[in-house]
Amino acid sequence: MSEASSGTRVPPAVRLCGISKRFGAVQANRSVDLSVAPATVHGLVGENGAGKSTLMAILYGYYQADAGHIEVAGRSVAIANSHQAIALGIGMVHQHFMLVETLSCLDNVMLGAEPAFFLGRAKREVRAKLEALMRDTGLHVRLDELVGDLPVGELQRLEILKALYRGAKILILDEPTAVLTPQETLQLFETLRRLKAMGTTIILITHKLKEVMALCDEVTVMRAGQVIKTSAIADTSPEDLAEAMVGRKVNLGRSGGAKRGDSLRLQAQDLALRDAQGVAVLSGITLRLQAGEIVGVAGVSGNGQSELLEVLSGMRAPDAGRLSVGAASFDAATAWLEPGQARLLKLAHVPEDRQVCGMVMSFPAWETAALGYHEQAQYRAGPAGWAMNQGHMRAQTAEMMERFDVRPRDAQLGSSKFSGGNQQKLILAREIGQAPSVLLVGQPTRGVDIGAIEFIHQQLRALRDAGCAVLLVSSELDEILALADRVLVMNGGRITGELAIDQCDEKSLGLLMAAQAAEPVES
Template identity: 40%
Template sequence: MEYVIEMLNIRKEFPGIVANNNITLQVEKGEIHALLGENGAGKSTLMNVLFGLYQPEKGEIRVKGEKVNITNPNIANDLGIGMVHQHFMLVDTFTVTENIILGSEPKKMGTVDIKSAEKEVQEISERYGLKVDPTAKISDISVGMQQRVEILKTLYRGAEILIFDEPTAVLTPQEIIELIQIMKTLINEGKSIILITHKLKEIMEVCDRVTVIRKGEGIGTVNVSETNPNELASLMVGREVSFTTEKTAASPKEPVLEIKDLNVLDSRGIKSVKGLNLEVRAGEIVGIAGVDGNGQTELIEAITGLMKSDSGQIMINGKEIQNQKPRQITRAGVGHIPQDRHKHGLVLDFPIGENMVLQTYNQEPNSKAGILNYKNIYSYAKKIIQEFDVRTPSEYTLARALSGGNQQKAIIGREVDRNPDLLIAAQPTRGLDVGAIEFIHSRLIEQRDQGKAVLLVSFELDEIMNVSDRIAVIYEGEIVAVVNPKETTEQELGLLMAGQSKKAGESSHV
């Protein structure tokens, strides 16, 4: 068998942790090969070794049968290996073309030949069905488009083997369908793909084979045609996993969050939330379903004080909170799991322990008379880390050193432990594996059962259907319908999310 990539008995250590313990991965030409594992299992580390970002302590790498020494990403590029990172490496103020050619700029008469570069980018874009405008500025295009720019960057450099690191974690359902099509086109053009993921549905749909890693150890490689999601899930986490969320019927009480006629302008001054009305009661989970970009972000930021509202009312337990400072809103009983964990959830260069008290560091027992009590802060953090199974060498480890999923679990632990009256969970399981998703859903339901109000905002329809007691559909900044998950289907929700109103005469209240 001819393999395009062979990683044989790779061992990679960091202080206090063995991230990869003698792992072997063999990729055939023209296949989509999944690398499956829990958050923190060592998937990204293994691929960073292949891409030359890390050097292994042991093992060898072969490309097309030849033993190679990949000491930096430039050597990986020269060998035809390209990597599309989970957190994009793009310069916001540059155009698409400027980002793609960065580091390998075509020159003409001593200056950068941007015109011929734009033409080449356009040609590659059309060939692979990427549909990207070469002249657009990165800050003006969607997350899905930014990912296509990352793919184009690798193709522009002549990549034959593409590594995709959790590529669908930040995409809408529609963008995921488009990405899968792009991947199939790449394979038809003779490329090979390694897909780092923990989404079993995607593996079953597009992959040929899957290699499973658990806690830094290689568990084995299986043909996708000979396996099923349940088997893959138990290989990944080492136990049976439930895909349905067990919960009793909700018994909602008084309203905790009341929003009346809310209008919010986005950063460009365009009205993105229009006369929105919504109520979330104690003891219920209300899910907000909608395609990305229909006002969800602005709604959450208006409730949490990250953005000013233009008009209307936001009340928590009967008290008006709109346009107050985030700290006042937090103290009024609001918890917030933000959709962008890096921008709004963590201070990446602080230890994970200090991140656990970002809202409470200035209160006793975390501080007294303006002096921080580090002993108390770190023992409190240790409790959350243990309770929420945050995989980290210690509570003193910098937040940026944790895997994305473990960063997410830490944020959720911090917010749930504060026991807020209203918990806003925005994309709470983005980038999490099935075991962690099961755990997070059970914690959201636990909050509900303790009489708290939960507002769940998610692009994952099965998550909305599984966890919510009521579903509010948002379209162009308005709640267009409120439905009962037991009485609707994903198809009906999809139509409502696309702006197709319910049949005349139907009530939109449950």
């Protein structure tokens, strides 16, 4: 019997009423109202710092609201901690997974929720319940494998299984596709649609508006701690959502083309690399970068793009091949480029993993802003430059923060305290600020909000227009199509094709990514 014919009204699965939360001088949430219908997917979007994560942390019991109240299934509830949230059927999957790498998948699910005193009996009970959940939901994981040995897509499934095992009927997902391949993203979407059909309510925090349009039933936009709009998906568009998020029109499409010069900035020939198990991860890689162009590298993650950046930046020596950067040449058989040499040759590198390879999280921002360049004369002081000129480093960092709109503008603040988007802008400011001849950049907008994406794209185009050669690795085809002047496609550690940008569309690139083109297509 339908809701209308039965004469009853089903209450929202979740209703947040007048939620406010302040952290010192920062008002994170301002009288936020949010209503999520049962068995739907509700998108929650906004720029970094808009208050989305704080709001969901209040719902999950991490924070307590200063004002307002929460209703679950029509009943007013108090949620003092995550244990109470879980007891109410609320589960949360965080962007950075909460898993113990040295334990198996089964043990991770059991941890803190053992159903029996005796371990053997508890494991049998948990295994049986998980196997039933996997059959029902399609969320298959290898229960006896160590978490540290699993790919990221399987870890994502494990986190969702862990929440469902604990009885979640309301599932909060924070940037769930930030580190997934396109194929893993499609699999996740199928799983979420299946969970919705089974009655699960899903709240999706994301920056990716195409995903919101493809998956959600409704969407709420937040800006500066307030709700700007809530709309059915059928009544909005990515352009409308972007404008609501940022407060102005946003352009993420193509903007002008390259004025490629004759100067050859970087050339690699026949690069080959094997991993620790002897498996070839790069084979016969040959490429050229000219002044004044952005060359995009497309491909499903794990097909050699990461290793290519590591080899070209000097982080890793290949087993074979040659490299020239400007007038300098290197050969794997003798001596390979090192990161310090790369900087002297005006080759800058924005790594794929900003937190692991781009910064020291415990450093203040002014140290991160000079990291790798701290031996330069401008940063040295004292006789023979024996000390760091910290005053100059702080002043330079303040200028970088102003130019690249890094928020907050506090050079003393720890690097770990900045949002992902502002960490990325700080690293880009450091590398671009050196006026490089070659820039290698990996996943420049991963986990970054739409306003920061537009800004980063503008900076990369400006660098190209100033004569820099840019090699861009991105798992986002939209980003490749918006920025690149020509595109290389990688599959299985090889370049499977090359296309001029006017020959590119998602279909042609997708075929090359799947290595379905008979021969590489030359630009």
